[in-house]
Amino acid sequence: MREPVPRDVVYQYDGSLEGFYCCLFESLRRGELPAALEDAADAQPRLFAPVWIETDPAHALRVQRSIGEKIAPRALHLTETVFLSCLEEKELHLLHFLLRGWREGAGFLRRGWSDPQLALLLKAERHLAHEAHLLTGFVRFSDYDGHLAATITPKNFVLPFLAPHFAARYRGEHFMIFDKTHRAALIHQPGGSRIVAAEHIEFPAVSAEEARYRALWKHFYDTVAIEGRENPRCRMTHMAKRYWENMTELQPEKAPLPMIESGAEPAIL
Amino acid sequence: MMEKLEYLVNGAKYDAACTSSGADRKAEPGGIGSAVSGGCCHSFAADGRCISLLKVLMTNACIYDCAYCVNRRSNDIPRVTFTPEELAELTIQFYRRNYIEGLFLSSGVLRSPDYTMERMIRVVELLRVQYRFQGYIHAKTIPGASPELVWQLGVLADRLSVNIEFPSEQSLRQLAPDKTRQAILAPMGQMHQWMQGNRQALEIQAPAHRLPAARRAAPRFATAGQATQMIIGATPESDYQILRLAQGLYHKYELKRVFYSAYIPVLEHSLLPALDTKPPLLREHRLYQADFLLRQYHFAAEELLAPEAPNFNPYLDPKCNWALLHPEFFPIDVQRAGKETLLRVPGIGSRSATRIVAERRSVKLDFAALKRMGVVLKRAQYFILAADHPRGLHLPGETVARALIDPKIFAFGMEQLSLFSPGGLGLPGAGDVKNLREATEEAVLVMGRSAYA
Numbered sequence: 091m092r093e094p095v096p097r098d099v100v101y102q103y104d105g106s107l108e109g110f111y112c113c114l115f116e117s118l119r120r121g122e123l124p125a126a127l128e129d130a131a132d133a134q135p136r137l138f139a140p141v142w143i144e145t146d147p148a149h150a151l152r153v154q155r156s157i158g159e160k161i162a163p164r165a166l167h168l169t170e171t172v173f174l175s176c177l178e179e180k181e182l183h184l185l186h187f188l189l190r191g192w193r194e195g196a197g198f199l200r201r202g203w204s205d206p207q208l209a210l211l212l213k214a215e216r217h218l219a220h221e222a223h224l225l226t227g228f229v230r231f232s233d234y235d236g237h238l239a240a241t242i243t244p245k246n247f248v249l250p251f252l253a254p255h256f257a258a259r260y261r262g263e264h265f266m267i268f269d270k271t272h273r274a275a276l277i278h279q280p281g282g283s284r285i286v287a288a289e290h291i292e293f294p295a296v297s298a299e300e301a302r303y304r305a306l307w308k309h310f311y312d313t314v315a316i317e318g319r320e321n322p323r324c325r326m327t328h329m330a331k332r333y334w335e336n337m338t339e340l341q342p343e344k345a346p347l348p349m350i351e352s353g354a355e356p357a358i359l
Numbered sequence: 360m361m362e363k364l365e366y367l368v369n370g371a372k373y374d375a376a377c378t379s380s381g382a383d384r385k386a387e388p389g390g391i392g393s394a395v396s397g398g399c400c401h402s403f404a405a406d407g408r409c410i411s412l413l414k415v416l417m418t419n420a421c422i423y424d425c426a427y428c429v430n431r432r433s434n435d436i437p438r439v440t441f442t443p444e445e446l447a448e449l450t451i452q453f454y455r456r457n458y459i460e461g462l463f464l465s466s467g468v469l470r471s472p473d474y475t476m477e478r479m480i481r482v483v484e485l486l487r488v489q490y491r492f493q494g495y496i497h498a499k500t501i502p503g504a505s506p507e508l509v510w511q512l513g514v515l516a517d518r519l520s521v522n523i524e525f526p527s528e529q530s531l532r533q534l535a536p537d538k539t540r541q542a543i544l545a546p547m548g549q550m551h552q553w554m555q556g557n558r559q560a561l562e563i564q565a566p567a568h569r570l571p572a573a574r575r576a577a578p579r580f581a582t583a584g585q586a587t588q589m590i591i592g593a594t595p596e597s598d599y600q601i602l603r604l605a606q607g608l609y610h611k612y613e614l615k616r617v618f619y620s621a622y623i624p625v626l627e628h629s630l631l632p633a634l635d636t637k638p639p640l641l642r643e644h645r646l647y648q649a650d651f652l653l654r655q656y657h658f659a660a661e662e663l664l665a666p667e668a669p670n671f672n673p674y675l676d677p678k679c680n681w682a683l684l685h686p687e688f689f690p691i692d693v694q695r696a697g698k699e700t701l702l703r704v705p706g707i708g709s710r711s712a713t714r715i716v717a718e719r720r721s722v723k724l725d726f727a728a729l730k731r732m733g734v735v736l737k738r739a740q741y742f743i744l745a746a747d748h749p750r751g752l753h754l755p756g757e758t759v760a761r762a763l764i765d766p767k768i769f770a771f772g773m774e775q776l777s778l779f780s781p782g783g784l785g786l787p788g789a790g791d792v793k794n795l796r797e798a799t800e801e802a803v804l805v806m807g808r809s810a811y812a
Binding site: 318323 | 405718720
């Protein structure tokens with residue numbers, strides 16, 4: 091493998107995993123190491139125009155195979171997880187990681203957390219896994235005429251990791267989890283689930299029965315705490331405030347959940 | 360319904376256990392729910408405790424008159440009871456909305472232990488059979504109920520528990536005159552036997568998961584095991600007695616968990632601490648830390664405490680305390696030491712120990728690498744040899760002790776320190792200590808006096 095030379099260019103791609111793999115493909119083909127890779131959706135104003143990298147599924151597949159076969163299946167797994175994480179400049183970190191993998195082979199993966207470069211990626215992976223784990227508990231559904239719907243605002247793109255958990259748990263239900271941060275929704279119907287892009291989702295009015303269960307739950311929550319043992323710091327450590335906005339029991343009295351958005355009604359509701 | 364829920368939650372909330380761990384199950388076709396072995400917290404209450412299960416009493420009516428309990432017969436409060444249908448529906452509706460991981464069902468004793476158990480079984484049966492609910496169910500068995508009913512409940516539930524209530528028979532006799540130690544330990548032993556039966560059944564018909572549910576022959580009993588809880592601080596037992604008791608329960612009955620509940624005075628009683636007594640939260644915290652060392656770190660109760668020093672050091676967590684008392688064990692070479700040895704080092708937990716063992720073949724571990732692996736160097740540095748510190752730090756014990764003072768004690772509030780029995784370490788009282796620095800100096804002085812450093 092020819093070692094790519096650092097160049098002052100910025101690659102811009104469509105934000106997809108395939109698009110990212112195509113950036114890798116171009117970087118290797120041109121023998122240059124870009125200074126940055128950016129998702130076109132959050133492009134920065136720049137003095138020089140970035141280089142647009144077209145997504146070619148065939149190229150993407152070649153890169154993906156090469157990671158799994160020439161480095162290790164674990165390298166592929168780590169790459170695809172970190173790509174969904176909120177790590178700053180994740181594309182560039184992954185580019186350096188993969189170049190090293192192709193250069194050194196699978197062996198360096200065993201260095202794990204003791205290696206600064208690997209530790210950075212492992213940390214991003216763990217941050218994502220942890221957020222997904224917390225959300226398996228913190229997601230709050232509302233019942234709209236038999237269909238369940240929830241909103242989340244995670245830092246990482248966790249929907250693919252939440253999908254198997256909730257699909258198994260509520261296999262017979264129709265449900266949807268709307269990720270407001272990443273404008274996507276997990277939609278499940280008995281028999282299967284999928285993740286779709288969703289700009290806005292408008293939720294119907296809350297029924298009397300739904301309001302009653304919300305009130306019962308909030309009352310349970312308030313009652314179960316033992317007075318004399320209040321410990322706000324401990325609560326915050328386990329359940330950071332950024333999760334509260336979507337949690338029924340932490341809404342101020344009588345205010346409805348801040349779930350109403352403008353836009354088209356999705357098909358499942 | 361709102362009022363009923365309030366009374367029945369108020370009656371149940373002093374139970375510490377809320378874990379939903381130990382069961383692993385996928386939803387069946389036509390059913391709802393699943394269980395994950397690690398458990399799952401769905402919320403955290405204002406007191407910082409995890410909310411995983413809908414923790415309620417079936418009824419707060421009770422024929423018993425336990426002195427420490429809000430539901431005792433002689434207490435003048437309104438009595439309410441859930442119908443089995445009401446409670447099953449509430450559980451399902453909460454579960455569908457992902458509020459909870461399942462149900463934690465406890466109860467006052469209505470009419471008789473057997474009658475109460477039958478009603479509890481009805482609730483769990485509705486959930487499991489009618490709703491085909493596969494989520495987590497933890498049920499309390501009622502002391503004195505007949506074994507057949509305990510069996511029936513255990514086949515339906517994931518976890519059963521019977522509260523041991525107090526750390527000694529004498530305290531139990533005084534404060535819960537209607538319950539006997541025998542009535543508590545006998546079902547514990549019986550349940551243990553049945554759970555051992557699961558293991559044999561599993562060996563015979565493995566791989567059970569390949570069979571359709573209906574054909575899985577022998578019913579399995581409470582597969583997530585049993586747990587218990589005791590109230591601490593209401594009675595005079597020492598930490599040493601409590602920890603030895605917990606250790607015995609883990610060994611003898613293979614309990615999954617022992618929970619400790621700092622006593623909160625809810626009733627006036629001549630045998631109990633006064634109503635204005637603060638719950639011993641720091642002591643409870645130390646007990647949980649030590650309990651964790653028993654279960655996960657291969658420590659024995661006798662290593663952590665002794666009849667001569669029967670109570671925990673409030674200033675140090677039990678692991679640091681042990682390390683300071685055993686300088687001969689250290690320093691530990693992180694490049695060579697076995698995992699069990701690494702686990703003895705303050706600042707090294709099970710995750711970092713696993714990483715050390717897995718990665719050290721490829722690298723020489725220095726402080727920076729250890730830090731990235733999750734080792735808390737603030738504590739560990741005094742006890743280890745690493746690539747960049749081949750001879751260790753060799754600091755005077757007093758310096759080490761000062762560095763190891765548990766900063767969390769100050770979050771508990773100064774009055775907590777005074778709740779530790781005097782005489783043991785000769786600790787300063789609440790009024791004597793004003794700030795962190797002063798407290799630290801005081802602690803080092805005290806530890807120096809008791810030949811810690």
